[in-house]
Ligand SMILES: O=C(O)CCC(=O)C(=O)O
């Protein structure tokens with residue numbers, strides 16, 4: 434079948450975003466700072482332009498841990514089209530989804546996760562709705578489809594038979610978007626982080642994120658996800674306390690999310706500990722720091738707690754679609770600031786000999802495994818202070834230590 438025939442069969446059409454909420458002005462909202470990548474100029478002559486952007490970024494990554502990226506050099510029409518394709522994939526009939534499950538139907542029935550068996554959160558394919566228990570018998574209302582190995586197209590395309598037709602016929606478009614995020618947007622952002630930390634540009638990129646095609650196992654372990662949230666019934670909403678996705682920090686280095694107008698993503702304000710909605714900036718990506726970048730920066734950057742909740746009354750009967758990219762560092766990336774010899778962190782006393790005495794020397798692989806074992810096992814909004822390798826599994830402690 435041609436791509437057009439497959440699209441027709443599965444009713445691929447533009448995803449229609451919900452209208453902005455009329456309650457917006459009366460709700461607690463954070464407007465994130467934006468990094469305008471059209472102002473990022475390469476080469477020695479562009480250095481000052483990058484320093485200016487790094488100044489804006491430093492404020493964001495050391496407080497909210499969230500920022501927007503705008504003018505990131507990708508055709509908006511292509512991205513719109515991809516959102517339509519994502520909607521088509523996530524709407525496939527349940528029996529079709531059943532053939533491409535990342536794991537099983539319910540978390541409780543899942544075999545232990547290993548390096549080879551990645552489970553419903555991380556394996557490629559569908560995590561169906563109702564996989565996670567949320568609260569008081571209510572189960573999640575999120576369908577997601579994970580892609581792995583997009584940075585190694587040969588591997589991805591070799592296994593293409595393991596994906597439904599809609600993924601097969603649109604594989605190139607999916608690969609293209611995620612390559613752009615990784616090799617262009619992420620590369621620039623990680624160079625700006627080098628500038629913030631007083632490192633030579635490309636330090637973080639090479640150590641943590643550069644793709645090594647000749648050495649696939651050593652490449653950055655990023656994975657991509659299409660994600661659709663469907664509304665709860667009134668009864669589910671009452672029981673689950675409006676929680677769609679419990680509070681957490683990401684394991685990743687950085688996470689990239691397509692911005693959309695439904696007020697549902699909330700961050701726990703670093704300054705006052707209150708949950709606030711992330712405002713929608715049209716045409717932007719919402720980017721957040723994950724644990725890995727927090728640790729690489731010795732805790733200077735903040736992997737903020739965030740969650741997804743039911744939106745205001747006038748948006749709540751609508752689906753919410755996002756395209757997300759969890760950019761994990763390479764497995765052997767050290768999550769210890771001392772390894773990077775940052776002048777900035779030295780100045781701040783963020784080293785193992787000063788403020789970080791409790792931190793064990795670990796790699797990304799160790800953290801990924803330790804935290805991965807806790808995923809999907811807690812109730813909505815349960816605050817836990819689990820310490821592993823001298824670090825908190827979730828970043829609930831942030832605002833207690835915040836300096837305004
Ligand atoms: O839906 C969102 O906007 C964020 C989802 C999220 O935080 C996650 O999947 O880690």
Ligand SMILES: [Fe+2]
Nearest residue numbers: 681682683739
């Ligand atoms: Fe997240």
